Structure formats: C-alpha cells, structure tokens
Amino acid sequence: MLKRHLLPALIGAMSLGGAACALDLNAMTDEERAIFRQEVRDYLMENPEVIMEAVATLEERQAEERAAQDNTLVADNASALFDDGFSFVGGNPDGDITLVEFMDYRCGYCKRAYSEVEKLLETDGNIRFIVKEFPILGEQSVLASRFAVATKQVAGDSAYKQVHDALMAFNGDITLQALKRLAGTFDLDGDAIEQAMDDEAVTAEISATRELAQKLRISGTPTFVLEDEMLRGYLPYDQMQAIVTEKRDL
Structure with missing residues (x-):
C-alpha cells in the first residue's frame, strides 16, 4: 500500500543518470523493469531521507484534502450547526x-x-x-x-x-x-x-x-x-x- 502511494513521489524526486526521465512502467520489458527496480533500491539506500520527505508530502496532501472535505460539510450543514x-x-x-x-x-x-x-x-x-x-x-x-x-x-x-x-x-x-x-x-x-x-x-x-x-x-x-x-x-x-x-x- 505504501509503495503504491509513494512511488510517483519517489520517481519525481529522483533523477536517474543525472537527468529527469519520463518513464512508462507498463512499456518496460521484464529486464528493463528489473534494472529500474534496482536503480530505485540503490537510490533509496543512498538517500533514505527521500522516503520521509515523500511520506511527509503525502500526509500533508491528505490532511489538506480532509480539511477541504470538512469545510464543505460545515457549509452544507450550516443551518443545523x-x-x-x-x-x-x-x-x-x-x-x-x-x-x-x-x-x-x-x-x-x-x-x-x-x-x-x-x-x-x-x-x-x-x-x-x-x-x-x-x-x-x-x-x-x-x-x-x-x-x-x-x-x-x-x-x-x-x-x-x-x-x-x-x-x-x-x-x-x-x-x-x-x-x-x-x-x-x-x-x-x-x-x-x-x-x-x-x-x-x-x-x-x-x-x-x-x-x-x-x-x-x-x-x-x-x-x-x-x-x-x-x-x-x-x-x-x-x-x-x-x-x-x-x-x-x-
């Protein structure tokens, strides 16, 4: 579950080979996918702080979404409140x-x-x-x-x-x-x-x-x-x- 949520953020935070890459994971061969996974693993092992940054970003976005939903609920029920x-x-x-x-x-x-x-x-x-x-x-x-x-x-x-x-x-x-x-x-x-x-x-x-x-x-x-x-x-x-x-x- 965590990997599915964090993978886009991690890919965006990483620059493979020194340049940003546009990646289509579905278009990769099995060999390319294995290489890519190894690259991700190596990058995270060398830069573990990226995981915490991605988690913090995800939690902040989720909190903002919940707050926006709550504001809508308050507005929709203002009279009863x-x-x-x-x-x-x-x-x-x-x-x-x-x-x-x-x-x-x-x-x-x-x-x-x-x-x-x-x-x-x-x-x-x-x-x-x-x-x-x-x-x-x-x-x-x-x-x-x-x-x-x-x-x-x-x-x-x-x-x-x-x-x-x-x-x-x-x-x-x-x-x-x-x-x-x-x-x-x-x-x-x-x-x-x-x-x-x-x-x-x-x-x-x-x-x-x-x-x-x-x-x-x-x-x-x-x-x-x-x-x-x-x-x-x-x-x-x-x-x-x-x-x-x-x-x-x-």
Whole structure:
C-alpha cells in the first residue's frame, strides 16, 4: 500500500543518470523493469531521507484534502450547526465568532476542554458558543444528556448552564439519584425534570444532533466547529485563541 502511494513521489524526486526521465512502467520489458527496480533500491539506500520527505508530502496532501472535505460539510450543514432552534447558546449570543462543540459528559477530553473553552469565552467576550449534546460513551452518557436537555426544556437556559457546568465537573457514576440530587443543589424540580427526560421532545433533540454528527462524519468528542472550520479533538486555550484571531483577520 505504501509503495503504491509513494512511488510517483519517489520517481519525481529522483533523477536517474543525472537527468529527469519520463518513464512508462507498463512499456518496460521484464529486464528493463528489473534494472529500474534496482536503480530505485540503490537510490533509496543512498538517500533514505527521500522516503520521509515523500511520506511527509503525502500526509500533508491528505490532511489538506480532509480539511477541504470538512469545510464543505460545515457549509452544507450550516443551518443545523448554527441555528437549529434548540441547542444551548452561551458566551455572547451576538458575538462575531461562533464556536460549536459536540460533547459528551463522560468524555475525559471534553472535561479537559471545558476549562479551556470557558477561559476563551471569558477572556474574549465576543464569541457565540453553541453546545451540541452528543452522548456516545454508553448509558450514563445518554442519561446525563437526557437530564441536561430536560432541564433546559423544563427550567430554561440558565438552569441548563448550571447543570451543564456541574456535569462537566462530575467524576462519579451518573445515576438518576445522583442527577436528582444535583438538581436539588440548584433548587430545581428534580421530579419534573425526571418526568421530562423520557419526553419525545428530548429524544428528538438528541436524535437530531446524532443525525447531524453523522452527516459531518463526527465519531468522537470533543469535536468543534469554529466558523467554517471543523476541529476534531481536544484543543488547548492558546491554540483556540490563535484560530479565533486568524478568523477575525480574514
């Protein structure tokens, strides 16, 4: 597999006999092909750095292709990403930059990213932040997301933010009893939230986000969308801030 991908790059990097050659491998005789293979082998043995250069070039091209594909996916699904009518919108709702996060309350990297995102929102002050509930790490993840979404639907965005923040800091087993205790700490009606957790409206919201994630080919958390760019995986504050600055300078 590696040889098939790298051979064109290697041929382009090599100059056999001191001059560039136009080669038609299919037109070679068996003897010519054997000689050519030996020449390639000798060249690579003498210049092994060419292999690493070719690998780096291939990986760079593949990364550029993936980024271009992701940008297209973001553009094609912009309405569902940035204005679905149900996802929590925090930060500065009128900000000039929009950051979307697909997250799971059981995801360790999401928990690491949480403080970085909060710092970015606080220090910048002009970022619109959208949370996409994307529970993919088992039953406890689903339970937590259903509880968070039900809280938003029963008690509003401020209550959702309190619960969201608490769940991002929560490290124990997520059970219904633990969630109701959590609701009590914020003077929320745990019974009403529990009753709403099984509502079709909660199911529809989480299902819509799952469907969107499939369209965007998102399979892990956290995944961010920053304006027109998809950022897959955890990013530290400094890197996110640099990308925000870059977006504003465009």
